[in-house]
Amino acid sequence: MSMLSIHRRAALGLIGGLAAVCAGALSTLPARADSTVTLWSWRTEDEAAMHRIFEAFEKKNPGIKVDIQFTPDADYQNRLSTALRGGRGPDIAQLKAYGELQPFIEGGYLDALDDSVAELKNMPDAALGGARGRADGKLYGVPYSVPMMGVFYNEDIFAAQGIDIPKTYKDFVAACEKLKAAGITPIANGGANGSAWELEIGVGVIGPTLYGPGFYDEMMSGKATFEDPRYVAALKRFAELKPYYSDGFAGIDYTTATQQFIGGKAAMFFGGSFENGSFKSQNPKLKFSIFPFPADDASTKLYTSAFSDGSYGLVSESQNKEAAIKVLNYMASAEFAQAFADELGWPPARTDVTVKDPVLARMMEMAKNSTPYLTLVGFRWQTPTASSVLQSEIIDMVEGNVAPEKLAADMQAAVATWFKPKQ
């Protein structure tokens, strides 16, 4: 509590939404030449790589400068919506996917790109799905990546302990036991202090091995719910691996968990493919790769959860649309996808790239059998989202304070307030 800031905090508590408008009106933008296209992104991790990618573009288009500004993910959405409401947004904005994109479309802050960016036709639907307006079916962004998820593993540790990539869930548990006996953390995992999205990804890694590739459609048509035994089994499996998670699981956050893996203290990590580039840049010596989480039976075909991470959209109020559309066309090109794959090591939105990075090659191979990342693609359209319930209760579930059945029931009750199955 602070004496001096009572007014400020009362104002924050009461008028957040509108105080934001004032803040937006006060934010200053540098004066800029007409040919400078501003681009906002939340991927602070990729700053250096993004600058390199756009240097190539600027060389080919001498009249256009791209000014990329990064805001940390936690504040990005807030900053963008404030700026758009105040008419002070960028020319091009990085946008979240699926349901989180809709408010910007409904508010009329974005231009549809179906006609102005021809290259969108050459992108797979898995990528485009996240950039579509729900009401009109038009495309409001240029997707950049279709991440998938799997188990990252430290190749050196596996070799030193004589562990092969597990073929069945039983093998997986045996490998964890072996690692634990050797004093190595088997799986770096944690979602404390508001980073529980990482645990949701963990469920995304394990889920498809238990509910299979057809489950998404069953959920969408209303045939299945979150209380389906197959989904509950996925939650149970995530919880029963607790003995192999980082020591002090309930207090470990995402950053700590990644550091344990990058530093070679942990053998495995449940993660999205977007970790590839940042793992490499943080520890170039780390020898790691990725494998799909195994099913009970070695003969089961393994599917991986995939989703469109987001897109880059054109802000309606941009004063510089011609140049911005040029930039967006470049971002939709095969050339950009290639640079994106080489620089960042994520699966790009386009599949017509040659992959040099062995880990990325493994990912693209795994992504051939993919199923939509259930909680994001299917149930992040309105609040309360399935994700918000899952992220809140999952630590308690792993700790044994909440039963998996109860968590599944809470998720179902929350989405039932708005979700209408498609018949």
Place this chain on the structure above:
Amino acid sequence: MTKLRRTTSLQRTQQRMAVLFILPALAIYGLFVLYPLLLSLWGSFFTWKGLRMQEFAGLANFSRLFVFPSGARLYGALWHNVAWFFGIMLLQNGLGLLFAWLLFLRGRGAAFFQSVFFFPAVLSPVIVGALWRLLLAPGGIVEWALNGLGLHQGSLTVLGNSHTALGTLIAVDAWNWMGLPVLIYTAGLRQISPQVFEAAKLDGAGNARMLFSVALPLLMPALGTLTTLSFINTFNQFDIVYVMQGVQGNPSYATDTLVTYFYRLAFGAEGAVGITDIGLALALGTMLFLVLSIGTLLMLRFFDKRTVEL
């Protein structure tokens, strides 16, 4: 007569001047506090789509606040705020009184200890939150100390445990602001004339008796100020939760407060960053405003009645 008239006209001129002098501050206050406040009250009666105000909805936003799925969040957050208020009254203002009394009795070195108590208050709550997050992490200093003393075994996960998280945050908040009650009570104690304490001593009162029967009634204005401040601040509690547990009030909403809930509705939550419900947020903001205004008025009246005049 003439003299009298002159003074009144002078007074009138002074009053007019006073109004002129207030104007700039009033204009700024009106623009940045009153105007947005009224706008948000107004907005709470409309439906919102995404970021834009749509049609008039009457009290629909308010009735939605109390039913599923919002109801559970609202009551949970309200209860946490109430618990926070009582926790702060006990840990911060109660202990603060004790420390202030001990410093007052000791006399020597009081200024030094006052500064020590006040030090955390100069840090931003954001820094305090981040600091304690590090200290309380598994493998952190607090775990090492507790294990060394044999008070605890294994990893310390108080922040990840839904039974202990809220209490831990309240304790951190109390640590942050401990200096304030110490400062205010010490100032209050110094204002009490020494004869009062001497008289009590002669009547055979011990230190504890003197604190509760003599000092405390005379400290009523200080206690009233602190209670009111604590009430306003605990019901606006946001920063420590945001930094230490995220905006969801994790784990399992165990540390969710009214303002973190408001933030999620207005700006989006984890797992739904871009999906907001501004109508519901403004209704909650309006409710919070009413609760705080009425609560503060009641408290001020309560302590006004109980002020002892010597």
